[in-house]
Amino acid sequence: MAAPSVFQMILCVLALTCALLVVLQRNPVISAISLLGTLFTTGLLYFTLEAYFVGAVQILVYAGAISVLFVFIVMLLDLKPTRVRVPGRAPTIVLGVTAGASFFVLCALSVLPVLKTFGLLDTMSGGLGEAAEGPLAISVLLLSKYMLPFQVTALLLLASIMGVVVLGKRTLPPRVSSFEKRKD
Amino acid sequence: MTQTVWSTLLVVVVAIIGMTAIPVMLVVERRGSAWMQRRSGPNRVGFWGLLQPISDAIKLVFKEANLPARAHRFLFILAPALAVIPPFVALAVIPLGGSISINGTEFKMQAIDLSVGLLFFLAITSLHVYSVLAAGWSSNNKFALMGGLRSASQMISYEIVIGIAMVSVVMTYGTLDLREIVRLQEAGAGLPAWGFVLQPLAFLLLWVCSFAETNRLPFDLPEGESELVAGYHTEYAGLTFALFMLGEYVAMLAASAFMATLFLGGYNVPFVSGAQLLSFLNGLGLDLNVSLLPAFVGTTLTVHLGSLVAVAIQLIALLTKTMFFMWVFVWVRWTLPRFRYDQLMDLGWKALLPLGILNIVITMLVTFFLAKGF
Amino acid sequence: MDAEFTGATTSLLRWIILFPLLGAIVNGLIVRSRNIKIAGAIGTLASALAFVVSLIVVNQYGFLSEDLGYIVDPWFHWIQVGRINVPFWLEYTPLTGLMLLVVTGIGTLIHVFSLGYMSEEKSPYRFFCYLNLFLSAMLVLVLSSNLVGIFLGWEGVGLCSYLLIGFWYEKNENTAAGMKAFVTNRVGDLGFFIALFLLALHANTFQIRELLTYFAGPSSQLSPVILMCVLAALFWASTGKSAQLPLYVWLPDAMAGPTPVSALIHAATMVTSGIFVTVRLWPLFATQPEILDWMLWVGMATAWLAALIALTQRDIKKVLAYSTVSQLGFMFVALGVGAPVAAFFHVVTHAFFKALLFLGAGSVIHGMHHDQDLFNMGGLKSKMPQTHLTFLVGTLAIIGFPFTAGFFSKDMILAKAFEHGPLAWTLLVLAALMTAFYMLRCYALAFWGKPRSKHAEHAHESGLSMVIPLIVLALGSLLVGWMETPPILFDIHALQQAIEGSWYGMSGEIVGHSGHHLSHATEWILVLVTTAASLGVAYFSFKKFSNQTSRDSASGTVFEWSQNKFYVDELYQFLILRPLSFVASWSWKIVDTYLINGFVHVIRDGLKFSGQLLSFAHTGNVQTYAWYLAAASAASLLLSWWVIS
């Protein structure tokens, strides 16, 4: 496989930066916008990988719809930036970061040998986008071999539509929550 | 002459077209509005007011762009940029004409030749909503925020309708490639085989939705001045405001070009196919290669004159169709009143969306039976 | 379907089915008119169109020519599973042609009759929808080229019968009667199922033509045991649909339905479908004389039992219903003695005169304001002259008055029975005498003497739409017998030719049958003796009942038994239903409560316990679960790493 181009590297760096911002930012609006950044840059990365269809869908669905929803909801709820320090959170954060890091190392350790064994790290077997990754090939697969998952996904979408409508139409009675108690 | 150079050149061409169309459009809008309202309109600057956009631009450039207190600086600046960039990018996938033969190689008149051009257009235009949201939120102004939220839900709702309408279009043409779609609409012997004949309902849906997508009347609730001062761009002035206006016009241009491409045969000249046009021009004696660079430059650059003229004619055809839609934008603005917000949502979800789904079903049945041969 | 396809294809046959079906759809689903004129017009038109198409078809192919070949309407492919291929093909044979005319012709007349009879009905569209639906189902049964199609029609007519018996569903006993008919028929249908399954397993085909040509001849590849099982199962099915012992009990109760329904479904057409199927498959039956013996004695017992019950019934429709059961018994006796022609002949003639009698009874009931008790009638002769005359024709036809339809067919059955043996003949003659007795009793009680109730005094003749079908049917009852006459009189054999022309050239001779024929002298004696005896009994009965004045009937032990239908229903209740419900209640109390519930409870308790054990991990915080997920995937990664390195 070819060496990565400079453009790809820049996109990777951008995606990583945005991903870090998602997690690190205290302001949820910026988190959501950063999520958009990650999703959009990965979409562009798909284009550089000649997966045009997947890239277009990524931008259309993820960037155009899902993260709009995030931004929209965050703005609608008018979430304020979180407080800097919450007592008792520090161990969780340390533990979480450790877990993430160790997970990364573990993954890398288990994936790298596979890549090495199959000689995938440096081979020049060129990917060819169009024939293999065009909308036709994907849709043929989805409608033949993966018919069942495809239909189940459709069912899932329907179920979530109904769930959203039910949630949206019904107003829950206000409850005296632990949140209320915590505020005191 | 490599493909990369050609693409770059075309990108520049597209940008120029976009930038040129805007002042023209401004004049058309202002003078057209005046004509419809039986008043004079701006007629002082230049002949018949033609230079009015220039003076407007100069005014806006020299105005102060202020930053409201406690606004989010980064997003506040980013928002106008986000308004302008996506429509321009989207414009780049529109096929502008057939192909030009340069140095014996055929070069397509399309800045970005994507196999999934239709999807790409939708994807890129769907990013437009962020500028509105970001502008609304970062202004730290309740009118702006409400305008932004309204706009976001409106645009998402109508995007769904567009997507649904496009599904039936794609089912009809069997491809996502805009160039291929235009080619399929090439005129045969009789009537133009244009998309609005094959998919009248999808055409209507897309047309209606493009008003909502570009926030034009009667769907201009995000900036409804009687309720929200000026909606999401309340706090913008000077050049940043100009960018919003620029974005709106480029979006209109892109939407018009898109509709022309899908439903009015794109760059096709009515009743004449590309090959017929070319052979006609060749018959006129244009079948010759012209060298554009003098010999001493070292590299040769010969252009086939017939194909060049053909492409020019096709470009004019496309622009004419696009201008038709642009004019309808202006026309509708002074014809229909603004919707109420719930009416807008009802129209989108309860009328247009079911119609789109109905259209899919009809298209499916027709396609199936055509393929089966009854 | 098969390679040696000779004959003709036509697409006319499907319209015979489609017209009534369309009528049912238009009436029941689209128009739903409460105006009897509209609903009735649609229904009658649909039926009449079917009749017209039938006429065209019969006119085109006839039923007398020697070799018609194989006339099919290859409509569509229906079921294709593995090696079994069941096309939905319709087939014309002379036999089906006759049956077509009977079904659509009488069906149309009964539609016309219903126009008058159901004139006060609140939802006539429902009635005509069901009636049309019945017609189309019956025509599927008649026309289908294979047994699966016949079964479809078989079930269809069963359904329509159920719907029509319970047509006046506001009354509980009507719906109960409908359910009784349905359930009893299901018991019979099981037999049909078994036959179909056996054929699917062993014969690989359901096409009647192939069944007959492959398996009825001497080179049959089907083992005789299988064939016998198939035929026995089909006979079982017939006892259900054609109301023979032991499954006849539903038919008398089915009189709860409107009278035209009783005439069409429960006298003329549906109940004869068992005989129709047997005659269609006759060459197969002819190879299995044991089955025929069974048919003979089951039919005989049914004829006797039903006739005995009919002697004392007070309800005019009940008399006719038991008479129908008894006549069906006659037909099975005819089949049993190896005379399919006689059996089918009786089907045709019976269709006419029994439909006539039922419609006449319907007219009487209509005139009597829905009072059905014979002992409340009397003296209707002058009040309802046309009804009286036609009813008299029907009565004469059923008791075998010379040269009426019943005379020829019954005489033929009796002659064949005599060929078979004197015992069968004697018993059958006695049953026929009982027929004469109860029919004349019924006729005399209804029409002679003096009115015995207010209703009878104020009875009136029915309208034209009811009288015309009566007259047409009366003419039919007089004339239809002339298509098959004994050798001593004219010697016409149209029906025999038609039926034997429907067996694809297969022989209808019974295997091992001696086949001696009666001499003319014997035949003369038989005819004279039976006719004279019948008429004598008829005269006696007429004398006895024509001056009946009281509204009570006689008494006595035998009389009681007969009037209570020999307690057959009670017997079934005691022998079958009570033990079943006993077993069911005990299995509920013991098996369900202790065994199944216990098992379920053990599982429940185990799950509950383990759930309680695991619930400590359930903190309610999503992020805890995320930790679990992360830990699990990390563990699986570790595992894969360990495996690789």
Add this chain to the structure above:
Amino acid sequence: MSELTLIVGLGLCLFSIGIVGFVTRRSGLIALMSLELMLNGVNICLVAFARHHNSPEPSALVMLIVLVAAAEAALALALFVALFRQSGSVDLDDYRMLKG
């Protein structure tokens, strides 16, 4: 370093960052965003594999994942809106009623 390594590395990073965000951030919305990051990390690896093997199968899987993500996001956001309307908070710590 090949293109594949770069992309897979990026996918891993996104996934790990997603994990960290999901287990440490208290806001449900941010947790949800982290979830999207994780899904995205998987997606990008799949696309790289698709290109490498010249096969559309991973792309088909990506389509399914995108659809599931859309359904999940829509439902979860509606849930958070409903919860916020009820008690004014989207913090995951505030919703522990389903304790075992």
